[in-house]
Amino acid sequence: MKKLINDPADVVADALRGMALAHPELRVDHENRVVFRGDGPRQGKVGLVSGGGSGHEPMHGGFVGRGMLDAACAGEVFTSPVPDQVVAATQGVDGGAGVLHIVKNYTGDVMNFEMAAELVAAESGTEVVTVVVDDDVAVTDSLYTAGRRGVGTTVLLEKIVGAAAEEGRPLAEVADLARRVDDAGRSMGTALTSCTVPAAGKPTFDLPEDQMEIGIGIHGEPGRRRVPLAPAREVAEMLVEPILSDLSFTGGEGVICFVNGLGATPLLELYVVYAEVAALLDKAGVAIARSLVGPYMTSLDMAGATVTLLRADDDLLRLWDAPVVTPGLRWGA
Amino acid sequence: MKKLINDPADVVADALRGMALAHPELRVDHENRVVFRGDGPRQGKVGLVSGGGSGHEPMHGGFVGRGMLDAACAGEVFTSPVPDQVVAATQGVDGGAGVLHIVKNYTGDVMNFEMAAELVAAESGTEVVTVVVDDDVAVTDSLYTAGRRGVGTTVLLEKIVGAAAEEGRPLAEVADLARRVDDAGRSMGTALTSCTVPAAGKPTFDLPEDQMEIGIGIHGEPGRRRVPLAPAREVAEMLVEPILSDLSFTGGEGVICFVNGLGATPLLELYVVYAEVAALLDKAGVAIARSLVGPYMTSLDMAGATVTLLRADDDLLRLWDAPVVTPGLRWGA
Numbered sequence: 001m002k003k004l005i006n007d008p009a010d011v012v013a014d015a016l017r018g019m020a021l022a023h024p025e026l027r028v029d030h031e032n033r034v035v036f037r038g039d040g041p042r043q044g045k046v047g048l049v050s051g052g053g054s055g056h057e058p059m060h061g062g063f064v065g066r067g068m069l070d071a072a073c074a075g076e077v078f079t080s081p082v083p084d085q086v087v088a089a090t091q092g093v094d095g096g097a098g099v100l101h102i103v104k105n106y107t108g109d110v111m112n113f114e115m116a117a118e119l120v121a122a123e124s125g126t127e128v129v130t131v132v133v134d135d136d137v138a139v140t141d142s143l144y145t146a147g148r149r150g151v152g153t154t155v156l157l158e159k160i161v162g163a164a165a166e167e168g169r170p171l172a173e174v175a176d177l178a179r180r181v182d183d184a185g186r187s188m189g190t191a192l193t194s195c196t197v198p199a200a201g202k203p204t205f206d207l208p209e210d211q212m213e214i215g216i217g218i219h220g221e222p223g224r225r226r227v228p229l230a231p232a233r234e235v236a237e238m239l240v241e242p243i244l245s246d247l248s249f250t251g252g253e254g255v256i257c258f259v260n261g262l263g264a265t266p267l268l269e270l271y272v273v274y275a276e277v278a279a280l281l282d283k284a285g286v287a288i289a290r291s292l293v294g295p296y297m298t299s300l301d302m303a304g305a306t307v308t309l310l311r312a313d314d315d316l317l318r319l320w321d322a323p324v325v326t327p328g329l330r331w332g333a
Numbered sequence: 334m335k336k337l338i339n340d341p342a343d344v345v346a347d348a349l350r351g352m353a354l355a356h357p358e359l360r361v362d363h364e365n366r367v368v369f370r371g372d373g374p375r376q377g378k379v380g381l382v383s384g385g386g387s388g389h390e391p392m393h394g395g396f397v398g399r400g401m402l403d404a405a406c407a408g409e410v411f412t413s414p415v416p417d418q419v420v421a422a423t424q425g426v427d428g429g430a431g432v433l434h435i436v437k438n439y440t441g442d443v444m445n446f447e448m449a450a451e452l453v454a455a456e457s458g459t460e461v462v463t464v465v466v467d468d469d470v471a472v473t474d475s476l477y478t479a480g481r482r483g484v485g486t487t488v489l490l491e492k493i494v495g496a497a498a499e500e501g502r503p504l505a506e507v508a509d510l511a512r513r514v515d516d517a518g519r520s521m522g523t524a525l526t527s528c529t530v531p532a533a534g535k536p537t538f539d540l541p542e543d544q545m546e547i548g549i550g551i552h553g554e555p556g557r558r559r560v561p562l563a564p565a566r567e568v569a570e571m572l573v574e575p576i577l578s579d580l581s582f583t584g585g586e587g588v589i590c591f592v593n594g595l596g597a598t599p600l601l602e603l604y605v606v607y608a609e610v611a612a613l614l615d616k617a618g619v620a621i622a623r624s625l626v627g628p629y630m631t632s633l634d635m636a637g638a639t640v641t642l643l644r645a646d647d648d649l650l651r652l653w654d655a656p657v658v659t660p661g662l663r664w665g666a
Contacts, residue, residue: 002525002542004602004638006564011605014565018604021611022624057600077601192335209335231339232347264597266633267390268410269337271351272344278354291355295628300599303634305337330663 001201003301008198012054012074019061023327026064032088033074033081035061040070040093046165046174047071047093050102050158051086052109053078055197056218058328059155059297065326066333068162069102077197077300078219080108086116090128098127098171100178102158104150105134129171131178133157135185135308137246138215138223149217152260152308153185155296156320159329163322177319181310186243189306190223190235191216191262195299214238218262218299218306232269236276239307244284249311254287256320258308261295265303270294273305281309289317296328334534336634341531345387345407352394356660359397365421366407366414368394373403373426379498379507380404380426383435383491384419385442386411388530389551391661392488392630398659399666401495402435410530410633411552413441419449423461431460431504433511435491437483438467462504464511466490468518468641470579471548471556482550485593485641486518488629489653492662496655510652514643519576522639523556523568524549524595528632547571551595551632551639565602569609572640577617582644587620589653591641594628598636603627606638614642622650629661 005011012033019035020028027036034051041047050060051073060072070093073081090099099120103113110132117128133150136142142149161178169177191213194203204220207213212230215223227238249255259274261267274293281288289312297306312320323332338344345366352368353361360369367384374380383393384406393405403426406414423432432453436446443465450461466483469475475482494511502510524546527536537553540546545563548556560571582588592607594600607626614621622645630639645653656665 002545002562002636004525004565004568004598004606006566006605006609011601014608015601015604018606018608018611018626021621022604022607022626055599055601057604062600192337212335229335232337233339235337263599264634264636265337266388266596266631267395267628268344268348268388268633271348271355271390272339273337273351274355275347275351276339278351288354293351293355295600298599300601301597301636303335303597325664331658332666333664 001196003198005198011198012076016074029088032085034085034089034092035064035072036092037064037070041095043095044097045095045168046097046171047095047099048102048162048165049089049093049099051081051089052104053080055300056297062328063158063326067166067322067324068158068326068329077199080106080112083112083115083119086113087119090116090120090126091124094126100171100174101128101130102178103130103132104154105132105147106144107146108144127171129175131175131182133182135182135187137186137188137242142217143221144219151189151218152187152258152297152306153182153310156185156256156258156308156310157181159324160316160319163319184311185308186246187306187308188239188242189216189304190214190239191302191304193264193303194220195263195302216304218297232272233276236273236280240277240280243307243309249286249309253312253314253317254289256290256310256312257281257288258292260297260306260308262302262304262306263295263298264301265305267294270305277307290320334529336531338531344531345409349407362421365418367418367422367425368397368405369425370397370403374428376428377430378428378501379430379504380428380432381435381495381498382422382426382432384414384422385437386413388633389630395661396491396659400499400655400657401491401659401662410532413439413445416445416448416452419446420452423449423453423459424457427459433504433507434461434463435511436463436465437487438465438480439477440479441477460504462508464508464515466515468515468520470519470521470575475550476554477552484522484551485520485591485630485639486515486643489518489589489591489641489643490514492657493649493652496652517644518641519580520639520641521572521575522549522637523547523572524635524637526597526636527553528596528635549637551630565605566609569606569613573610573613576640576642582619582642586645586647586650587622589623589643589645590614590621591625593630593639595635595637595639596628596631597634598638600627603638610640623653
């Protein structure tokens with residue numbers, strides 16, 4: 001295993017130390033492994049809490065800041081945060097207007113966030129609403145999931161819903177919006193290589209030199225099928241077609257088109273994929289209203305990419321364009 | 334070779350198509366493979382042109398925009414842009430105040446930018462000043478270089494000098510500033526794996542599973558030595574010590590500390606490295622004034638990282654903090 005780490009057991013703690021040092025505008029609770037906005041909690045603002053296993057950076061800690069998340073819980077690599085972490089995050093962002101939990105649909109995450117929501121409600125009466133993201137069209141039910149997995153739509157949702165919370169919208173409205181974004185987003189990914197979890201010390205799965213996995217999960221969960229390596233234009237088709245078959249993206253203002261790198265795939269290649277995705281959408285009559293290309297939801301050192309399409313109306317686009325100031329996404333301020 | 338591309342011969346052209354589609358605020362000259370600001374040329378503003386071989390994205394095309402570069406020439410992967418490209422870029426950004434060429438110190442780049450500067454001067458009388466970046470302390474002379482290689486300081490320089498040009502400073506002053514930034518910056522990198530150039534189809538070099546290369550170049554040029562894999566805190570020391578030995582970074586306002594990922598190294602690990610670098614600087618009495626952590630100057634799919642320290646005064650920090658609006662770096666607007 002070739003990694004720039006110290007002891008594999010310390011990787012999350014060490015990375016959080018680095019994050020705190022590199023981003024003094026954030027506040028890191030090292031004991032609970034929660035990344036907070038430095039200027040929180042904001043009185044009267046709905047608090048947005050997300051989190052999940054580490055190894056997907058910048059998601060989620062890199063999306064904490066003005067116009068996005070108020071806190072993110074960092075679990076061990078590819079492991080749900082425990083309820084105590086989520087409790088600390090929820091209490092730490094509580095500004096009296098309630099808290100929204102944004103949870104990717106993996107069994108452990110859903111269970112631990114739910115337990116934390118109950119604990120917080122019982123202890124302090126804070127109102128917590130949970131929205132589960134389940135946008136991966138590749139498979140229903142997966143290695144760690146009942147129902148669809150939560151992937152790329154999570155990034156777009158955290159941005160859009162973060163802007164709405166920043167505007168001071170009430171909890172019920174923010175939660176409705178989050179559900180609306182989840183309903184409007186679909187994703188599908190491919191892996192060219194496995195990733196290696198530090199504590200495991202070896203690749204999560206084997207993928208022969210001449211094959212790729214279509215429909216991969218962001219923890220290396222099996223996808224739909226293995227196919228021989230193919231040119232980017234065919235790969236793009238294998239990712240876009242199932243998305244377009246699952247939901248209609250025509251009409252309205254078009255889509256936010258997100259081509260995400262899984263870690264080891266260079267930006268050069270992501271732009272090649274983006275060009276092919278854009279050509280396919282053009283042929284299908286789907287207009288691209290906004291785009292995002294880069295490694296925003298990674299899977300450690302996995303080579304591969306995911307495509308997310310989010311059907312957008314004017315309200316969503318306005319919230320997408322609103323200022324955001326986080327380590328991972330930043331514009332307008 | 335596992336890559337998300339079409340024909341290896343088309344990878345740069347395909348990526349530029351994707352870039353143009355993803356960033357409508359830029360203008361891409363596909364024939365000459367130059368990325369321009371969409372709102373250029375700016376009358377009365379010094380034009381900033383950089384470029385080099387492709388495969389280092391987001392550098393340089395991703396740094397085109399307000400407050401940074403006016404144009405970037407994309408050579409073939411790891412190959413200097415030809416003089417015609419640089420001529421097209423230089424003429425395209427000429428707003429009557431002269432043009433600065435920012436060139437990384439590799440023999441081909443230096444030669445082709447020089448030839449282009451002469452051609453432009455002869456054709457249109459445009460004044461061109463060239464600044465060569467040579468900040469890599471690892472080796473003097475290298476596979477493609479006479480003198481030190483140009484690496485991470487280039488990113489910081491393009492940001493800082495870009496802000497100065499945006500303020501309307503004259504060419505001589507902008508060029509002086511660029512030289513001052515180059516003089517004040519030092520870098521050193523390490524590779525855990527090779528990269529694979531698409532046209533070659535196989536790794537550029539072999540690096541055994543239990544070894545790393547200290548002092549690597551961003552095209553896989555040999556460094557100082559190969560050592561057994563080591564924990565991040567020892568690796569950080571192997572990178573920081575030669576930098577601190579080469580130039581004094583104490584006093585003044587401190588440094589801009591840039592921990593850069595070479596492509597396949599996850600952000601999680603870059604933060605681990607950053608924490609170790611910060612600890613070493615603290616011990617050495619070097620204050621960190623600003624930081625940047627992420628994959629900004631990559632080497633295709635190479636696993637590894639580089640450390641750059643730039644000695645900063647108030648003027649440099651103010652220019653660093655000034656608004657920048659590019660695909661790769663964005664803040665303040």
